[in-house]
């Protein structure tokens with residue numbers, strides 16, 4: 001298996017009046033070609049910052065990013081432009097990410113105009129192919145985003161991301177703003193595209209039930225750090241970190257006999273500004289003890305299943 005993306009010790013700190021905000025704090029993972037990595041966690045835990053840093057839409061503070069065998073930890077202007085051919089992003093809210101004054105056809109054409117030397121009619125041919133690929137009727141090519149429903153707008157966002165035939169797409173909460181019935185259609189489209197084009201996805205969401213369906217591997221993020229990573233089935237079958245267990249227990253179970261204990265997290269997510277060195281869940285974790293104040297390391301509990309909790313073995317035996 002070819003690794004399309006390797007991220008090692010990635011950090012993104014923002015300077016704020018109150019001190020440094022550790023939005024992404026020493027994150028490491030890898031992604032295999034043609035697979036989907038789900039990135040899950042509550043709002044504000046650093047998911048979007050992680051995705052944008054990998055794409056160099058914001059510059060990392062430190063750490064290593066290897067994409068398709070090339071070290072892209074630091075890039076200049078030309079390299080940055082070349083990355084856009086291979087790495088793209090789909091946003092949560094297509095309404096705010098699509099220019100309201102541009103037609104569907106112009107929106108999808110834009111990356112081609114900026115990155116490719118094509119004639120007008122060649123671009124139009126490409127745009128029509130892309131519209132067909134994502135299931136947008138040709139008659140809508142001169143419509144504006146506000147004239148379309150959320151599902152169609154997101155399909156346009158997907159068509160635009162596909163225009164340059166990327167290898168890797170960061171999907172940043174792409175279905176979170178959509179009705180549940182439409183969510184499944186968009187997820188199916190993303191999966192079909194992955195199979196046809198061998199695409200690799202980083203799929204960001206705060207909703208674990210969405211990633212279960214689409215991800216091969218999952219990382220769970222809490223306050224800028226990965227607390228657990230595992231193959232998707234393993235994570236759902238054996239969640240080990242108290243935070244993952246709490247997230248999972250919040251998903252409704254359809255079978256009444258399969259009643260699970262609901263694990264409630266106390267309190268709000270703590271501040272990511274100048275965090276203390278120990279486990280960041282301390283204030284909210286009912287299992288927290290004195291030793292949780294020390295920096296946490298990743299413990300491999302079974303092959304490929306990592307948990308950043310010093311109490312994982314006592315709690316899950």
Ligand SMILES: Nc1ncnc2c1ncn2[C@@H]1O[C@H](COP(=O)(O)OP(=O)(O)O)[C@@H](O)[C@H]1O
Nearest residue numbers: 014021023042043044045046047048049050272
């Ligand atoms: N440009 C920025 N400047 C300062 N802080 C930021 C900036 N972007 C994000 N943050 C902060 O970084 C943290 C992570 O944000 P974000 O990556 O958007 O989280 P998520 O996508 O998981 O909701 C939050 O505390 C947010 O306020």
Ligand SMILES: [Mg+2]
Nearest residue numbers: 047048049172
């Ligand atoms: Mg976000």
